[in-house]
Amino acid sequence: ILNVEQSPQSLHVQEGDSTNFTCSFPSSNFYALHWYRWETAKSPEALFVMTLNGDEKKKGRISATLNTKEGYSYLYIKGSQPEDSATYLCASPGGSQGNLIFGKGTKLSVKP
């Protein structure tokens, strides 16, 4: 069974700090890597789908990179704001029918 790991488990930063966290996945038989942002009591919201080695995607102050050869993706947040506080989940298709296998998430708290 595919194993997706995320680190750190939680992160506390001050408003204005830039931060990053990691998602690791098996590099063999790679298909895609998905990032989600999940605020408390809301639905997880899709951020990025990454498929190509070396890919970099950006959405406002949030960006992500992908290294499929070594099996990791980084998520960066530039100039964190309190509204960035959420759990960031990554996932990769690993089930028999393409269902997503999730990491435990990184819980980000941004203090004003």
Add this chain to the structure above:
Amino acid sequence: DTEVTQTPKHLVMGMTNKKSLKCEQHMGHRAMYWYKQKAKKPPELMFVYSYEKLSINESVPSRFSPECPNSSLLNLHLHALQPEDSALYLCASSQGSTGARTWGYTFGSGTRLTVV
């Protein structure tokens, strides 16, 4: 409509109760999923329905019974649950089961279940 709607948002039930969780989407997605998440753990797959047929059951105990009455609706029937079944139950949908690889899921906001 680009949402997945889950009801209820919170549920407290006794170990002898029967209750149901409901999930609805009107995006024309043909695959629907139930995931269970406990604190500090990743969401774990329970069931996959593809074109209204159960395609994956991840060895879930029979006290959880899924149902897909039509392409827009997914239910999870609960009976004789245990306190350890207390968790967040997430529903998701995708454009066909293999489409999840490329486009990912649209999630509901979950049902927080407490079994007492």
